[in-house]
Amino acid sequence: MDVRLSPEQEALRASAAQVVARFGPKAVGQLDDPERGARLDAAVDESGWRELRGDTGAGVPLASGVEPALVAEELGRGLADVSFLGPTLAAELRRIAGAPPARSGETVGLDTDLGLLVHEGEPGSSPMVAIDTLGCDSAVYLVADADADADADADANANADADADPDADANANADADADPDADGYRLARVELGPTRSGLDLTRPSVILRSLSPPALVEGSQRLVTADDITRWTALGLALASADLSGVMGGAVALACEYAKERKQYGAAIGSFQAVQHMLADAFALTEGARSITLHAAWAVDALPASDALAAAAAAKAYSARAARTVCETVIQVHGGIGNTWECLAHVFLRRALFSGDICGDASVNLGRLLRHHGIGAGNGFR
Secondary structure, three states, X not given: OOOOOOHHHHHHHHHHHHHHHHHOOOOHHHHHOHXXXXXXXXXXXXXXXXXXXOEOOOOOEOOXXXXXXXXXHHHHHOOOOOOOHHHHHHHHHHHHHOOOOOOOOEEEEEOOOOOOOEOOOOOOOXXXXXXXXXXXXXXXXXXXXXXXXHXXXXXXXXXXXXXXXXXHHHHHHHHHHHOOOOOEEEEEEEEOOOOEOOOOOOOOEEXXXXXXXOEEOOOOOOOEEHHHHHHHHHHHHHHHHHHHHHHHHHHHHHXXXXXXXXXXXXXXXXXXXXXXXXXXXXXXXXXXXXXHHHHHHHHHHXXXXXXXXXXXXXXXXXXXXXXXXHHHHHHHHHXXXXXXXXXXXXXXXXXXXXXXXXXXXXXXXXXXXXXXXXXXXXXXXX
C-alpha cells in the first residue's frame, strides 16, 4: 500500500496553505477585520473545496475523504476563520440523500453535545447547534421517517409479545442485526438566526432552542440509512481530526518561533533543554495525529462503514487528547504572555477544544472503538 500523497493531493494541500497564508489571521485583532474575512471566504468559495464531497452524478463523491482532510488540516493550521467543515458535511448529507446541491451557504446541525446528527425530540423539545456557520443561512439535519416510526412501533409491539418467548425475542434481535437499513431518516433544513462566536473565535455557532416542525429538503430521492449515518460520522470525525492535526501544527510553529525570539538570562529560551523537550514532545504528538488522521480519511470510502468508523474514532480519540496537551504546552512555552488575549495561543486552544467535541469527544470515540472490537464491561476491560 502506497501511503504517499499523489501529486494532485500535494498540489491541493499547497494551494490551501497558500490561501491561508495570504488571507488568514496573523493576530487576534485581525479576527475582527471583515474585509480580510470576506477575501478569505471568497478564495475558499472560488476554490470549490466545499464541494469536494459533492455528487458526481452517479451517487459517488467527487473526491475521497483524503482531499477535504488535507484542506481541513491547512485551515486549522492557519486558524482560518472561514466555514469549511460544516458545509462539507452538509454537502455529504445531500449527496447521500440524493438531494440537489444547496443554493446558498449551508452547514449541519448537531445535538448540544455536538455528537449526534439525528434530532429525535419533538419540535421545540430539545435544542440543536449549527456549527461552522460563517456565511451560512441554514443547517441540515436528520429526522426519523414517518414510515420508519410506524415500523418501530410495530417492532416494539412484537418485542412485547416476545417477552414470553425468549427464542422468538432472540430471533427478532438477530433479524434486526441482519437488516441495518430497516430504519430510515429524512433530510430536513432549518433557517439560522444570528451567529455567536462561542468558544471557537474562528468558527461561530448558532444554538437553535426551538425547532418548528421539520421542513424536509425538496428533491431528496432516498432515505438516509443507519449505514449511511455511520459512514457520514466517519467522515465528520476524520475532518475534525484533520482540523485538530492542523491546529497542533500551527500551535507548535507559533511556539517554536517565540522560543527563538524570547530571551532569558541572555539566551533564547529555545536553547534550554527543558523547552526543547516540551516542543519535541508536542511535535511528536502532532505527527502521530496527522498519521492516524490520514488513515481515517482514507478509510472513509475504502473500508466497510463499521471499520471506517472505528478508524475515525481512533483518530479522533488520539487527536482530541493530543491537541489539548499540545496547545497547553504551547501556552506554557509562551509563559505569562500565553495567557493574554493578544497571544494567538489561546485561539489555537479554543479551536482545538471545539473540534475535539465535534461528532463526539475522546471518551465517546474510545467507547466506539471498544464496542467495534467487542470489548465491554462484561469481560472486565471496562
